[in-house]
Amino acid sequence: MLELIWIGSAYFMGLVASRLMLPPLVGYLLAGYGLHAAGxxxxxxxxxxxxxxxxxxxxxxxxxxxxxxxxxxxxxxxxxxxxxxxxxxxxxxxxxxxxxxxxxxxxxxxxxxxxxxxxxxxxxxxxxxxxxxxxxxxxxxxxxxxxxxxxxxxxxxxxxxxxxxxxxxxxxxxxxxxxxxxxxxxxxxxxxxxxxxxxxxxxxxxxxxxxxxxxxxxxxxxxxxxxxxxxxxxxxxxxxxxxxxxxxxxxxxxxxxxxxxxxxxxxxxxxxxxxxxxxxxxxxxxxxxxxxxxxxxxxxxxxxxxxxxxxxxxxxxxxxxxxxxxxxxxxxxxxxxxxxxxxxxxxxxxxxxxxxxxxxERKQGQALLDRIPESLGVAEWLVIGMGRTGTSAYVALHGRERRVVGFDADPIVVESHLAENRRVVYGDSEDTELWAGLPLDRVKGVILTLPQFSLRCSAITQLRNRGFQGKIGAIYYYDDEQKEMLRLGANFVIHPLSEAGNQMAKQMLATHGASVSED
CATH class of the missing domain: 1.20.1530.20 (Na+/H+ antiporter like fold)
Structure with missing residues (x-):
């Protein structure tokens, strides 16, 4: 019985704390005080x-x-x-x-x-x-x-x-x-x-x-x-x-x-x-x-x-x-x-x-990674988020001889891509200074493969508020995400798993057609 009282008290006080946007830890401490006061x-x-x-x-x-x-x-x-x-x-x-x-x-x-x-x-x-x-x-x-x-x-x-x-x-x-x-x-x-x-x-x-x-x-x-x-x-x-x-x-x-x-x-x-x-x-x-x-x-x-x-x-x-x-x-x-x-x-x-x-801010001696890129060179395409999907998009554009630059907020990811001779720079999509100072004159399109929905929405909003007229493509995982990003100004959105299924079917049919022609 006592165990139930302690655990239940901790749960309910933790629940109240979380509802008040506080860490449950605060509730656990208050539960202890309450139990002590109750004898x-x-x-x-x-x-x-x-x-x-x-x-x-x-x-x-x-x-x-x-x-x-x-x-x-x-x-x-x-x-x-x-x-x-x-x-x-x-x-x-x-x-x-x-x-x-x-x-x-x-x-x-x-x-x-x-x-x-x-x-x-x-x-x-x-x-x-x-x-x-x-x-x-x-x-x-x-x-x-x-x-x-x-x-x-x-x-x-x-x-x-x-x-x-x-x-x-x-x-x-x-x-x-x-x-x-x-x-x-x-x-x-x-x-x-x-x-x-x-x-x-x-x-x-x-x-x-x-x-x-x-x-x-x-x-x-x-x-x-x-x-x-x-x-x-x-x-x-x-x-x-x-x-x-x-x-x-x-x-x-x-x-x-x-x-x-x-x-x-x-x-x-x-x-x-x-x-x-x-x-x-x-x-x-x-x-x-x-x-x-x-x-x-x-x-x-x-x-x-x-x-x-x-x-x-x-x-x-x-x-x-x-x-x-x-x-x-x-x-x-x-x-x-x-x-x-x-x-x-x-x-x-x-x-x-x-x-x-x-x-x-100190203009001199600023950390190398924590800088806004002053120039994108001759890049015409940007990939924001260099995970698996972003890397695939980068490789596909680069394979078609398009001038592309990748951005990622993880310094380790940036270093790994640089080791593969890919042009990837550090950039946090939530950084308003990044979008305000990023030279977009030559950029034709931006691909957003960020995992967080809020970050994709924020990037689309800031790009359009900046006056960017190029194409914006993004990934989505739920139907409501698709509608919201299109409303904010994305030109197209793609579900990664649906696209994987489409590509698998195309490859399978292509392989089947090749085998039939060989027969």
């Missing part, structure tokens, strides 16, 4: 379930870590610079308030972390996870997660045994792990393998006197790089979220915040705009354009779930007072409640603020 106490198993959720979280972080992505200039300068400035300020503040310096430093660094869950959700919903700013945000989040892991190791309170160096043997187990992954051909087996390896890494680390979270992270890093790890990370994401519900419920069930704690949380929330401004300034100094810097900064202007985890560990170790658990839980929940709707409309917000923000 419920946490189950004995709840902390253990929460620990499993944290291990799965860190394991999935390890799967995504790519050292090359962490050593880019904007990642190190922005992510590292922000952490150092916020940590230094928090240390001075706690020294001035005559508080514990070590605890203040840990708290300050924790508050410099941004919400991985919210940022990934927003970028994924907007189709921007693989864009330039999406990759920068993800890399900075991973850098912050690594620092968080170091904080957890410092605040854990356990003394590692001399055998702790055995953790360095985990990467050498990669061939065995890859063999197991190749043998696990079913989706269920791959999911079970991921959970097993995350828990095995945690158990091994605990046996050596190290936090289980460290072992789960190292195991994730060891398994990362395989072609199927993306599938494991995707499947573990929902499972990990389910286990983490216990963690957020536990925070609320522990105690209710007092009025003074609530005021302190509000004071910390008042610092959020300054954090966002600091991120924006650092991105600008790293050479990014105002639009890229603004959208990236907005995605990072939150307090992280990791702040709850590190604060909890610091309190257990006696480095922070007990009251900080309630303060930080309220602060994190409030930051997510503020940031979620703002990120949903980040591009609209930038359009309003564009005249002001573009004044901060």
């Amino acid at each position: 419920f106490s946490p189950l004995a198993a709840l902390p253990h379930i929460a620990d499993v959720g944290i291990e799965l979280l860190l394991f999935t972080v390890g799967l995504k870590i790519k050292p090359r992505s962490l050593i880019r200039r904007e990642v190190l300068s922005v992510g590292g610079g922000h952490l150092l400035l916020v940590a230094g300020f928090s240390t001075l503040t706690f020294f001035w308030l005559d508080q514990q310096i070590t605890g203040g430093l840990i708290l300050g660094i924790s508050l410099a972390f941004s919400s991985t869950v919210l940022a990934i959700k927003v970028l994924e919903d907007n189709g921007e996870l693989s864009s330039l700013h999406g990759r920068d945000v993800m890399s900075i989040l991973i850098l912050q997660d690594l620092i968080a892991i170091a904080l957890l190791a410092f605040t854990d309170g356990h003394q590692p045994t001399p055998w702790a160096l055995e953790l360095l043997l985990i990467p050498f187990l990669r061939p065995i792990a890859y063999r197991l992954l190749e043998a696990s051909r079913n989706a269920e087996l791959r999911l079970l393998l991921g959970v097993t390896m995350a828990l095995a890494g945690g158990v091994f680390a605990e046996h050596l006197g190290i936090s289980a979270d460290i072992g789960a992270l190292l195991t994730g890093i060891m398994l990362g790089g395989h072609g199927k790890t993306e599938d494991i990370a995707h499947k573990l994401w929902s499972l990990k979220e389910l286990f983490l519900v216990a963690f957020f419920l536990q925070i609320g069930l522990n105690n209710l915040p007092t009025q003074q704690q609530a005021l302190t949380a509000l004071a910390l929330l008042a610092w959020l705009p300054l954090q966002g401004g600091l991120f924006f300034l650092l991105f600008i100094l790293a050479g990014l354009r105002a639009r890229t810097a603004f959208v990236s900064s907005l995605a990072l202007t939150t307090y992280s779930e990791f702040a709850l985890i590190t604060t909890n560990a610091a309190v257990k170790s006696g480095l922070l007072a007990q009251e900080w658990q309630a303060i930080i839980s309220l602060t994190v929940a409030g930051s997510l409640a503020i940031a979620a709707p703002l990120n949903r409309y980040s591009h609209i917000l930038f359009a309003w603020l564009e005249p002001l923000l573009t004044r901060f």
Whole structure:
């Protein structure tokens, strides 16, 4: 019965939060506070379930870590610079308030972390996870997660045994792990393998006197790089979220915040705009354009779930007072409640603020990828979105000796096409500056193969508003998409699967005709 009350409360409060355009996490925390106020106490198993959720979280972080992505200039300068400035300020503040310096430093660094869950959700919903700013945000989040892991190791309170160096043997187990992954051909087996390896890494680390979270992270890093790890990370994401519900419920069930704690949380929330401004300034100094810097900064202007985890560990170790658990839980929940709707409309917000923000751009030393193409040369055809369909369109036009240029918002996709000697440049279709500054005088037609319907509609609208008189072709997946894009000004739209069927029938008939003529 108690399990039903807890899970049901978390569900209904999460549902209410989502209906209010807030992350369900806010609802889970409120459910915990409500259960505590109603006189419920946490189950004995709840902390253990929460620990499993944290291990799965860190394991999935390890799967995504790519050292090359962490050593880019904007990642190190922005992510590292922000952490150092916020940590230094928090240390001075706690020294001035005559508080514990070590605890203040840990708290300050924790508050410099941004919400991985919210940022990934927003970028994924907007189709921007693989864009330039999406990759920068993800890399900075991973850098912050690594620092968080170091904080957890410092605040854990356990003394590692001399055998702790055995953790360095985990990467050498990669061939065995890859063999197991190749043998696990079913989706269920791959999911079970991921959970097993995350828990095995945690158990091994605990046996050596190290936090289980460290072992789960190292195991994730060891398994990362395989072609199927993306599938494991995707499947573990929902499972990990389910286990983490216990963690957020536990925070609320522990105690209710007092009025003074609530005021302190509000004071910390008042610092959020300054954090966002600091991120924006650092991105600008790293050479990014105002639009890229603004959208990236907005995605990072939150307090992280990791702040709850590190604060909890610091309190257990006696480095922070007990009251900080309630303060930080309220602060994190409030930051997510503020940031979620703002990120949903980040591009609209930038359009309003564009005249002001573009004044901060550095014309010298601008990042190579984050530039608007000043010329398309003699190109007469544009392909926007260089996935499978876009690449096929590009190859078909190039094969007919047409002058064609491809655009894509994923820097990795751009690099791969350049390696194939295709003329492809970086360009984000949501960037109003791209359409405003793109030279279209010679262009006869534009092909839109973007996966998101909203992006195709936006591109058509901006092209026609620009006065483009050439042909516009686009893909569609549903009938209502077809009607809307034709209404906005597309000359023709094609369903990729229907066209594949037509081509297959033509090829089959052509082959049949050839065989009959040969007979």
